[in-house]
Amino acid sequence: MEILTSMAIIVVTTIFILLSFALYLTIRIFTGKSRNDKRYTPVHATIFDLFFHSHKLYDYETEIARTKPTFRFLSPGQSEIFTADPRNVEHILKTRFHNYSKGPVGTVNLADLLGHGIFAVDGEKWKQQRKLVSFEFSTRVLRNFSYSVFRTSASKLVGFIAEFALSGKSFDFQDMLMKCTLDSIFKVGFGVELGCLDGFSKEGEEFMKAFDEGNGATSSRVTDPFWKLKCFLNIGSESRLKKSIAIIDKFVYSLITTKRKELSKEQNTDILSKFLLESEKDPENMNDKYLRDIILNVMVAGKDTTAASLSWFLYMLCKNPLVQEKIVQEIRDVTSSHEKTTDVNGFIESVTEEALAQMQYLHAALSETMRLYPPVPEHMRCAENDDVLPDGHRVSKGDNIYYISYAMGRMTYIWGQDAEEFKPERWLKDGAGPRICIGKDFAYRQMKIVSMALLHFFRFKMADENSKVSYKKMLTLHVDGGLHLCAIPRTST
Known part of the structure; x- marks a missing residue:
């Protein structure tokens, strides 16, 4: 009986606290x-x-x-x-x-x-990070390095999709892209061969899942007036966020420790090494926690936005097959290739910087995708x-x-009566003013290389033409439940 009485008191007290909190919020709202x-x-x-x-x-x-x-x-x-x-x-x-x-x-x-990464801060910290990152993005060394990494990743992605295409099985394209872009940003940003796409890194996959979970839980704070109470009680989305951050921190701090040991042993072209060298000038302020925050912010920009945009891009091409074929023809014209080309590495070699610059319709189609499905849906x-x-x-x-x-991207008073239609002939710029996306060219380069490689060798269609595709509410616009596609070989790869 005493136990039941105690439980009843706890339940009544909890309900009273919640109702009192809701009443307090309501009074504050209308004041x-x-x-x-x-x-x-x-x-x-x-x-x-x-x-x-x-x-x-x-x-x-x-x-x-x-x-x-x-x-x-x-x-x-x-x-x-x-x-x-x-x-x-x-x-x-x-x-x-x-x-x-x-x-x-x-x-x-x-x-x-x-934390205190570039997407979450203002003032001097924002200026410092932006100055260093924008300088790195502008260097020829990083440009050449990233170009090489992106071409290698695209070639590997073609190989994986070829297996599904030959077997006739469907696959989650978004999940594959998330692993691919995570591998790429870890190589370019942190100088690490992660191997998520190959399935070689269980820790990397756990980190990716934890980060996506944390992304969603953080996004829910914008619309959840009770998130601080959940955080205090360690329940719901806040409990999941706490568990995710523990996994994230363990992985990232291990990476920082490893990179510090390697710093003096080799020539480093990655972004993290530059920040580590910079931190030696100001170890008190640029400590491991600060470096951890920088890593996660670079990862948001390099993994989530690119993979999400490419996922929506392929979705739009499946819904608009004529646009898909028009891009394929542009690829053949620009690279002087034809549909019987079967050498993946040979084709990737033809995707030069000059070729990327000529892919104007592809660029427009990517921009049109981001008009309707922007990587960051609101700021x-x-x-x-x-x-x-x-x-x-x-x-x-x-x-x-x-x-x-x-x-x-959907307003008729901005785009006209056909605002909801997918028309690559028009495109939406990414950002404006002092906070304009400093990795814009970097992102377009990766998306173009991957798109050209995949579309040259495969025709894509939805695994279920009647399925309804929607977004998952996160800081970045992911496809909810993944994007399940089928790939049909254009050649005998």
Whole structure:
């Protein structure tokens, strides 16, 4: 009886705490947000509404943006403003760049996973990392090194898909790409042969799964008003995040230790080695934790965005076979190859930098894919001071403002009545202003090399033509449940 009484008290107390917390949030939400002031963006709902629509968040935001390009959700501490108006985006990213930071909410949301890496910080730390990374991306040594790595990865990927093509079996293209791009970024970024695609690294695969789990759990913080309570109680998504970070940290700190030992033994062309050398000048601030954060941020840029974009690209080509064939013809014209070419290494050798530069239709098709399925579907900034957006709406100091890349790619007032159609003849630029993507050319180079190799040797189609493909809510736009394809050989590879 005493046990039952104790359990009842615990249950009642827990319910009371949750209800009290919800009441507290509700009171905070409706306090001092200028709800009826027409100078501010119109209020659509509260943060709870985002929570209830989190499984289809970007489509939900897109539907609102069709009639209200800029709108607002109320939350306990500040207003959450969302915009699909390109004038506002330019204002935030370029015109008034210094008034919009990651802010305390963005920093706290990302801190456990990405720490003080370039995607999670502002100010001097952001400038320092950007300066060093942008310099490395601009060097001829890294360019040549990455080019060699990407061609090797593409050749290996052709070999794996050839086995499925000959057997007639379907495969998860996204999973294969995630492993391939993880191998590539570890080689280029950290000078390590990981071997995930080959199945040689069980630790690498565990790290990849943990990082993807952490990515999803971190993303859920944006719409979950209860995430701090979950974190305190160590339950749900926050419990999964904690377990994932333990696996991530063990793997990354081991990598840093190994690289430090190797630093003086050989010539290093990878990005991590450059940061390790830099850390020797300032060991107090550039400690192992800081290097860990840099590694994970580089990995987000090098693995997730590229693999996700290529997955959506192949999906769009399966849905638009005429575009797929048009790209194949461009590949043959540019490389002077023909459909009977069976030598994979010989074909890869023909994919020169000059050839990549001539692949204009492929470039456009990749850009068109990212218009409809941007690698990062929405971005958050925080107003450092009161401001007025170009559309006339006021922003208060401390307000969070999100520009919705996913919605912007679907707005008829930006792209015309055919906004939802896949037309490679138009394309969307990746970023603008001081935070423009410094790895943009790097990413396009890898995507083009992989695309040319795969499309030259195979025709792709959906494993199930009737399957519905959707996204998984993460910091980056992954295909939910993977992308299951069939490959048909174009040659006798």
